[in-house]
Amino acid sequence: EAGVVQSPRYKIIEKKQPVAFWCNPISGHNTLYWYRQNLGQGPELLIRYENEEAVDDSQLPKDRFSAERLKGVDSTLKIQPAELGDSAVYLCASSDDSSGYTFGSGTRLTVV
Amino acid sequence: DAKTTQPPSMDCAEGRAANLPCNHSTISGNEYVYWYRQIHSQGPQYIIHGLKNNETNEMASLIITEDRKSSTLILPHATLRDTAVYYCIVRAGGRSGGSNYKLTFGKGTLLTVNP
Numbered sequence: 190e191a192g193v194v195q196s197p198r199y200k201i202i203e204k205k206q207p208v209a210f211w212c213n214p215i216s217g218h219n220t221l222y223w224y225r226q227n228l229g230q231g232p233e234l235l236i237r238y239e240n241e242e243a244v245d246d247s248q249l250p251k252d253r254f255s256a257e258r259l260k261g262v263d264s265t266l267k268i269q270p271a272e273l274g275d276s277a278v279y280l281c282a283s284s285d286d287s288s289g290y291t292f293g294s295g296t297r298l299t300v301v
Numbered sequence: 302d303a304k305t306t307q308p309p310s311m312d313c314a315e316g317r318a319a320n321l322p323c324n325h326s327t328i329s330g331n332e333y334v335y336w337y338r339q340i341h342s343q344g345p346q347y348i349i350h351g352l353k354n355n356e357t358n359e360m361a362s363l364i365i366t367e368d369r370k371s372s373t374l375i376l377p378h379a380t381l382r383d384t385a386v387y388y389c390i391v392r393a394g395g396r397s398g399g400s401n402y403k404l405t406f407g408k409g410t411l412l413t414v415n416p
Contacts, residue, residue: 231388231406232345245403275312281346290404292344 191215193293195281201299209267210296214262214283218291221258223249223266231279233251235261257282271300305389310411313383321378321410323389324372331393334365336374338385340377343405345388348374379414386411 195212202208219240224232235254237245240261246268249256253272258264268275278295306324313319325334335354337345349363349373350358356363362375376383388409 229408231408232404233406234403237403282344290345291348292346294343 193291195293199297205270206298208271210266210279212264218283218285220284221264222282226278240263273300276300304378307389307410313379313414315416319379321352321374321387324371325391328369328391331389335390340385381414383415
């Protein structure tokens with residue numbers, strides 16, 4: 190099993206540019222999460238999906254962040270425009286009722 | 302979810318047991334104690350969880366005090382590969398947690414295993 194796959198692994202962009210991250214969860218996992226991890230901190234939840242429905246996006250900065258999970262499988266997280274403070278690791282995770290959480294390796298974003 | 306307190310860092314000699322403490326004095330009766338770890342440049346990895354009984358699996362043992370206000374994660378024979386940040390998390394529900402499965406991470410404990 191491939192686990193949770195994220196791409197790209199690293200991304201460097203200039204401020205005010207858009208950026209997108211992609212996540213492929215474990216097959217059959219109906220719940221998908223996006224977390225953000227700042228340097229020296231633990232991950233913080235941005236958004237949680239149950240199938241294709243966003244059921245908790247209270248921590249997602251909606252002025253510049255957006256996410257989608259079409260067909261309830263892959264998901265994309267977008268930032269437009271990016272700011273210097275968005276530099277962080279963006280983690281995707283998936284779960285189902287029997288197997289619990291599995292995280293991907295994350296995308297390290299650097300905004301310059 | 303209840304708040305947890307962990308030491309920021311610990312050292313352990315290779316081959317010795319690593320005992321990582323966690324305080325969760327405000328834990329509720331329906332809240333479980335979870336442990337995850339994060340090796341450098343990887344996502345967090347589930348280790349073990351428990352409600353009130355001690356638990357053991359192939360990775361570690363979890364000792365929860367009788368009053369449930371603190372717990373200890375034990376790595377019986379630490380190796381260099383166990384160097385990581387270890388997170389203690391308290392939340393309601395079992396491993397699956399159903400539709401409210403949110404993990405609230407603190408800063409964790411950086412465990413360094415030395416040769």
